[in-house]
Amino acid sequence: MDILDILHYGFMQRALVTGTFVAVLCAILGLFLVLRRLSLIGDGLAHVSFGAIAVGLFLGVYPLYAAIPLVIAGSLIILALTQKANVYGDAAIGIVSSVALAGGIILASLAQGFNVDLFSYLFGNILAISTVEMVSSIILSCVVLLIISLFYWELFAVSFNEELARVSGVKTDRINAILVILTALAVVLSVRVVGVLLVSSFLILPAVTSLRVARSFRQALLYSAISAVVSLLLGVLTSFVFNLPTGATVVMVNFFCFLSVLVYTKLKAG
Amino acid sequence: MERVISxxxxxxxxxxxEAVSDVSFSASAGDYIALVGHNGSGKTTLVKLILGILxxxxxxxxxFGKNVRAFSSWDTVGYLPQNIGLFNPLFPATVREVVALGLISQKSTPKRFNRHDTKAVDEAxxxxGIADLADKxxxxxxxxxxxxxxxxxxxVNKPKLLILDEPASAVDANARGEFFSYIGTLNKDQKTxxxxxxxxxxxxxxxxxxLLFLDKTLVFYGNFGQFCTSQTMQHQFGAEIQHIICHQH
Structure with missing residues (x-):
């Protein structure tokens, strides 16, 4: 079976299209998060999404529809804890993610019937994405990318230096809120692709890869997106050919991409 | 004379x-104030309060007559922070991109740059003297x-108020001279x-x-004529240093 045969499958087309949109979205948002040392918020919100999906299954609501408002709420609680209650950022992420995870586990225990569904979200299944999920992901990804484009200079300024951004008239609290809400949306969309356990790698790896070689901010965004898409395409196709778990294979390809760039830059620097 | 800071x-x-205690002073257009004091005397804190960061x-x-909490004309203010060492060395931005950040205060969202902005960045x-570093x-x-x-x-914005926190700390003696000369020109020619x-x-x-001397509270604020006859400042610096400072002026 050659590559063209694989691409004729509907599930593969949906996987590649959805994965590409979500990968670009995460790669771009991830750059802002990595530069602001907020990488782990993706991991924390992924745990929140686990609890939120459990709530959805418990209430009989489509899990991702339940996850979107709940994960956004989780992201805003993390922000409020750091800004209003003077809790350190990593501690705030730890508090919110562990509480949400604990809630999800309790709900799963109470309603024993949906454990199999819930645990499928831990590892994701990009090859099982439906047409409705694909369309929703594309629309949401486009909305998020449009918002990033509207606030590009504000996000850039806050990433460079928050104090200087404030003295340039940027409403930094508002930009921080926008960033975590967009991250929450990206995490929810990514859970179906790579699963709760691997979401943060989707945000972090393309960004750190691009930081090794980019010479300008626009270049960093472009390289991050390219690295994410190449890894996604190679990962999905490799997993299909060698019958490997797709989400994990995509993450490993992302990592090898980072490793290759790291070695190349070290050799180049002599 | 326009009141710039109150x-x-x-x-x-x-x-x-208490990092800053009961400080009152005002500055008008064209004032050039040296803010001095010992380490931990609250200088940087006072500047961050003036800028609304704290x-x-x-x-x-x-x-400019507006409470800093409600102040929105940030394009009239320029700020150079103290700890440039705290900037992330891996930050993926060119010199040109960073200088362009100084222009965002005069633009509404979505912010877009035009040819005039590119020219303003080139001029800055x-x-x-860093045109050769633009794409670095x-x-x-x-x-x-x-x-x-x-x-x-x-x-780059041609601000009316420029606040500089230890600007010459990382530059060599020659560059320091050029730097102070340039700031002096801004002050004299444009009343910055x-x-x-x-x-x-x-x-x-x-x-x-x-000169504004801060030691958590305001110890002295006035022109150099007042400084040279101030017993408080003589007590603070000693007569010899006071004389040197007055002589420089």
Whole structure:
């Protein structure tokens, strides 16, 4: 079976299209998060999404529809804890993610019937994405990318230096809120692709890869997106050919991409 | 003369400790104020209060007649922070991109740049003598070069108020001379109000026209004529240093 045969499958087309949109979205948002040392918020919100999906299954609501408002709420609680209650950022992420995870586990225990569904979200299944999920992901990804484009200079300024951004008239609290809400949306969309356990790698790896070689901010965004898409395409196709778990294979390809760039830059620097 | 800064009975406490205590002063267009004091005397805190980065525990601050909490004309203000060493060396931005950040205060969202903005950035780079670094990544710059980049960012808007926190700390002696000469020109020709935090009290009389001595509270604020006859300042610095400072002026 050659590559063209694989691409004729509907599930593969949906996987590649959805994965590409979500990968670009995460790669771009991830750059802002990595530069602001907020990488782990993706991991924390992924745990929140686990609890939120459990709530959805418990209430009989489509899990991702339940996850979107709940994960956004989780992201805003993390922000409020750091800004209003003077809790350190990593501690705030730890508090919110562990509480949400604990809630999800309790709900799963109470309603024993949906454990199999819930645990499928831990590892994701990009090859099982439906047409409705694909369309929703594309629309949401486009909305998020449009918002990033509207606030590009504000996000850039806050990433460079928050104090200087404030003295340039940027409403930094508002930009921080926008960033975590967009991250929450990206995490929810990514859970179906790579699963709760691997979401943060989707945000972090393309960004750190691009930081090794980019010479300008626009270049960093472009390289991050390219690295994410190449890894996604190679990962999905490799997993299909060698019958490997797709989400994990995509993450490993992302990592090898980072490793290759790291070695190349070290050799180049002599 | 236009009132640029008005600080009224401002205090600021951090973790229960008073960092700035009951400070009042005002600055008008064209003032060039050397803000001096020992380490931990509250100089940087006072500047951050003036810029609205910190909120006073009591008292109020106005910029150009507007309370700083409601102030929105940030395109009239330029700021060069102290700790340039804290900037992420891996940050993927060119010198040109960083200087362009100084222009975002005059634009509404979505912010877009035009040819005039590109020209303004080019001019700021020329003025700071760093046009050749325009496309260099900021992480590759020396401390002195980075300071010039941030100063170019601060002046690209042609601000009416320029606040500089120890601007000459990372530059060599030659560059320092050029730097103070340029700031002096901005002050004289464009009536830009300057607040300059410095440890170098002895040379402050060479460029500033007012001196503000802070020791958590305001110890002295006035012009150099008043400084030279101030018994408080003689007590603070000793007669010899006071004489040197007055001589520089």
């Amino acid at each position: 600080v009224n009975h401002v205090s600021f406490r951090y973790d229960g400790n 909120t006073p525990s009591s008292g109020n601050i106005s910029l 780079l020329e003025q700071m 990544r900021v992480g590759e710059l020396s401390g002195g070069q980075m300071q010039r980049v941030l100063l170019a960012r601060a002046i 109000t300057i607040i300059l935090i410095t440890h170098d009290v002895a040379h402050s009389g060479g460029y500033a026209n007012k």
